[in-house]
Amino acid sequence: MNLLIILVEVSLVIFIFLLLNWLLGKSIKLLNKVAIFRTEERTVRTLRRNITGILLLACLLVCILIVGVNGFLIYRGENLQQYTLMWIDRIPSGFWQKLSLGIAQSVGTLIAVALVLKFVDYGLKILNIRAKNLEKNTADDESIDAFFRDLNQRISTGMWLWAAISCTQFLSFPAVVGQYLYILLRIYLIIAVGLLILKAVEAIVDSLDALSIRYSSPDNLLRFYDRLRHLIPFLKRCLEFVIYVCMATLVVQQVQLIANIANLGPRIIKIIGIIFISRVLFEVVYLFVEEILFKERNLTDAQRSRRLTLVPLFRSFLQYSIYFTATVSILYTLDIDPTPILAGAGILGIAVGFGAQTLINDIVCGFFILFENYYLVGDYIQAGKSEDKVVEGIVEAIELRTTRIRHPNGQLQIIRNGDIGSITNYSKQYIYAVVEVGVPFDANLADVYKLIEEVGQQLKANDSDVLEATQVDGVESIGESNLLLRTLTKVKPGKHLQIQRVLRKIFTDILIREGITIPTSAEG
Incomplete structure (x- = not known):
């Protein structure tokens, strides 16, 4: 028992x-x-x-x-x-x-x-x-x-x-x-x-x-929804944080020892709302500006390039303006007077400005590049102060401090606006695709000229990038075993490299087909 x-x-x-x-x-x-x-x-x-x-x-x-x-x-x-x-x-x-x-x-x-x-x-x-x-x-x-x-x-x-x-x-x-x-x-x-x-x-x-x-x-x-759809995950995350803050606030109110902390809940929710509204306002205004700038369907290439140049600058200005306003609003929400902070930042900015001459120089040069229309987004340029600092390629973006240039080989080159130096723009109105053709001494130059001009006429008819048919500029130089002919083809801006490659192939094929031996020492 x-x-x-x-x-x-x-x-x-x-x-x-x-x-x-x-x-x-x-x-x-x-x-x-x-x-x-x-x-x-x-x-x-x-x-x-x-x-x-x-x-x-x-x-x-x-x-x-x-x-x-x-x-x-x-x-x-x-x-x-x-x-x-x-x-x-x-x-x-x-x-x-x-x-x-x-x-x-x-x-x-x-x-x-x-x-x-x-x-x-x-x-x-x-x-x-x-x-x-x-x-x-x-x-x-x-x-x-x-x-x-x-x-x-x-x-x-x-x-x-x-x-x-x-x-x-x-x-x-x-x-x-x-x-x-x-x-x-x-x-x-x-x-x-x-x-x-x-x-x-x-x-x-x-x-x-x-x-x-x-x-x-x-x-x-x-129709604009697809371009704003990337904000959906951000919306979900903000709503999730708001719900969690509400839950934490109500839970804290149940415990008398820490009930006073619950007063922070509404402030945190306001801060989340300010951040979300700032992000949405930035995306909507940017989309509205793009819609206005590119609403016209009959824009010329120059107009499109100028507007593509202005859009990134406006985006940067809009981003800094909205986020600055959001930061000030958050400080007010936290009962922090931003006036002393802004005053101190202004004094600090003046002090830094005296030692930031390079930065100021880059910004000023950037304004002059845009104001005097040296080049636009999409232009093919060559720039640099010295031969060892020359950059070449297509302009992808013009910012206040720097210019981004994509080299034909694919690498992205970033150059400060103050280091642009002399500029060669291959995208203004027209450019010549220069191709040099080597022929032997005994070649009949009249027949070669005729063949080259026929090729130029045919290329102009088939390629819209060619503005005028190929012309023979004359004999460029006399080598040990060949003559070097210089040809000019007037093409649209920035298309010279592409047309040069096409012409070299066509000239090679047609000379071989006509039995004209191409000297091995020919250049171009």
Whole structure:
């Protein structure tokens, strides 16, 4: 009998341990659903193992204590059954009635919650199917499924937690236990509702994204949506931060010791709103300016190049202006007066300006390059102050300090505007494609001239980049075994290299076909 009593007491302790471990597992699963803790999954698992180990150690110590105390009583000759009954008799008789009623009410509550959750699960499945059928759009099915799956889990955990609180009342637990459990329930509901709102917002944004793509056309405003669609991930991230801040603010308000920190929540939300509005305003204004500049379809190449040159400059100016305004607004939101900061920055800027002559020189040269139209984006230029610093290629961007030039070999060359020096622009009005052809001394120059001019006429008819047919400029030089003829072909700006390659191939093919030997020492 003594052994049976000890076994019952130990079993009761083990049952309490298993119950606490089950509640711990449910709490950890809830934490894993929060995106903030999802990235720290390994840390959460380690925390659970540590807490489980502490509970297991406490359970083992209590079991050892029970066995030790009961063994001591047996050693003293005490009858464990009578000793236990004596302690039980000291308990008021009404306690057992209340305990029996509380247990019955608790069991009934748990059964009722289980039945209700079955109906909730069935109802949510029906709502899930109807929500997906509301718009025949399978692209949103995954988001809708995730929302209803999380909704089901949140309702289930919330109801079980409410059932646990009800059981503590039925079993007449101390009032402080119910108070803390109610705080835990409110915190859970805040987190659960916040996560559900997050899933709902994600599903709504995905649905609107899919609908905007579906109904966009060149005749409505949605034609701009594709160019602004890259803001969707940024919108999701901002909304996610706002929801998390709201959740944290409401949770902090539940804890009296740190309730004052909740005042920072609205300010953080304002800062997120300022950042989001600044980014959207920048993209929308930039898109509006591009639409105005390139709305005309009949732009000349010069007009298009000039506008392509101005767009990056306007983008930089707009970006700095909007972000500066956003920074000042954020400082005001944090109750920080930006006037002293701006005054100090102005004095610092003047001090730095005296030592930044190179920077000022680059900016001034950049303005003169644009104002006097030395070159534009898309022009093929050669520039540099000295032979060892010469750069050549197509202009990709003109900024206030630097010019970016793409070499024909592919490398990007960045040169300061102050180091541009002399400029050779191959993209103004027209340019000559100069090709030198070597022929032997005994060649009939009249026939060679005629062949070259025929090739030039044919190339002009077939290639729109050729403005005038090829002309022979004459004999450029007399070598040891050949004559070097110089040919000129008037082409569109920047097309000389391409036409030169084409002409060299055509001249080689036609001279070989006519039996004219090309000297090996010929240049060009």
